[in-house]
Amino acid sequence: xxxxxxxxxxxxxxxxxxxxxxxxxxxxxxxxxxxxxxxxxxxxxxxxxxxxxxxxxxxxxxxxxxxxxxxxxxxxxxxxxxxxxxxxxxxxxxxxxxxxxxxxxxxxxxxxxx
Amino acid sequence: xxxxxxxxxxxxxxxxxxxxxxxxxxxxxxxxxxxxxxxxxxxxxxxxxxxxxxxxxxxxxxxxxxxxxxxxxxxxxxxxxxxxxxxxxxxxxxxxxxxxxxxxxxxxxxxxx
Numbered sequence: 733x734x735x736x737x738x739x740x741x742x743x744x745x746x747x748x749x750x751x752x753x754x755x756x757x758x759x760x761x762x763x764x765x766x767x768x769x770x771x772x773x774x775x776x777x778x779x780x781x782x783x784x785x786x787x788x789x790x791x792x793x794x795x796x797x798x799x800x801x802x803x804x805x806x807x808x809x810x811x812x813x814x815x816x817x818x819x820x821x822x823x824x825x826x827x828x829x830x831x832x833x834x835x836x837x838x839x840x841x842x843x844x845x846x
Numbered sequence: 847x848x849x850x851x852x853x854x855x856x857x858x859x860x861x862x863x864x865x866x867x868x869x870x871x872x873x874x875x876x877x878x879x880x881x882x883x884x885x886x887x888x889x890x891x892x893x894x895x896x897x898x899x900x901x902x903x904x905x906x907x908x909x910x911x912x913x914x915x916x917x918x919x920x921x922x923x924x925x926x927x928x929x930x931x932x933x934x935x936x937x938x939x940x941x942x943x944x945x946x947x948x949x950x951x952x953x954x955x956x957x958x959x
Binding site for chain 1: 888
């Protein structure tokens with residue numbers, strides 16, 4: 733069974749559309765994250781949730797809205813997609829809130845905005 | 847702006863060679879350092895989590911050391927194998943923000959058979 737799964741794996745869409753990426757973890761973890769891998773291959777944190785509550789919200793445009801219906805899911809909804817949103821988005825989770833706990837990453841979703 | 851730096855950016859070694867690379871970070875406000883291994887077309891996987899100055903961790907042929915006073919960590923691979931080819935990321939956790947992990951740009955290692 734996949735520990736952290738993301739759907740879809742690939743997403744190609746037109747500028748201006750609204751799309752969602754789903755993330756689910758079956759590890760029983762309390763904390764989940766969204767990262768964006770930028771054009772220079774850096775992993776940059778976007779959001780962090782702990783037990784469905786928002787913990788970290790980096791300087792991300794408010795077109796990006798995370799939603800956590802329960803602690804096993806953290807979905808990412810993006811409104812009015814722009815060309816610059818094209819990237820690979822990774823979901824991750826970790827047990828508890830301790831910083832020394834390792835993160836487990838999903839396979840990534842490659843978003844292409846045309 | 848807080849920077850986590852890694853060097854070299856990329857590295858090509860022959861199978862059987864030992865190699866090492868560096869992660870540099872601001873020494874103030876340190877809480878923990880993570881090392882991840884990221885193979886092409888896969889997700890990052892955790893190698894080590896290090897918290898104490900002088901920490902040394904080992905997993906098979908891969909080991910890491912930590913110096914929090916001077917702000918660096920070394921990752922060593924002994925007797926590199928083609929399956930070690932990957933990007934190795936270090937990630938800093940600050941004392942003031944436990945949930946936030948700041949990733950370095952990675953060192954891309956290619957092991958030539």
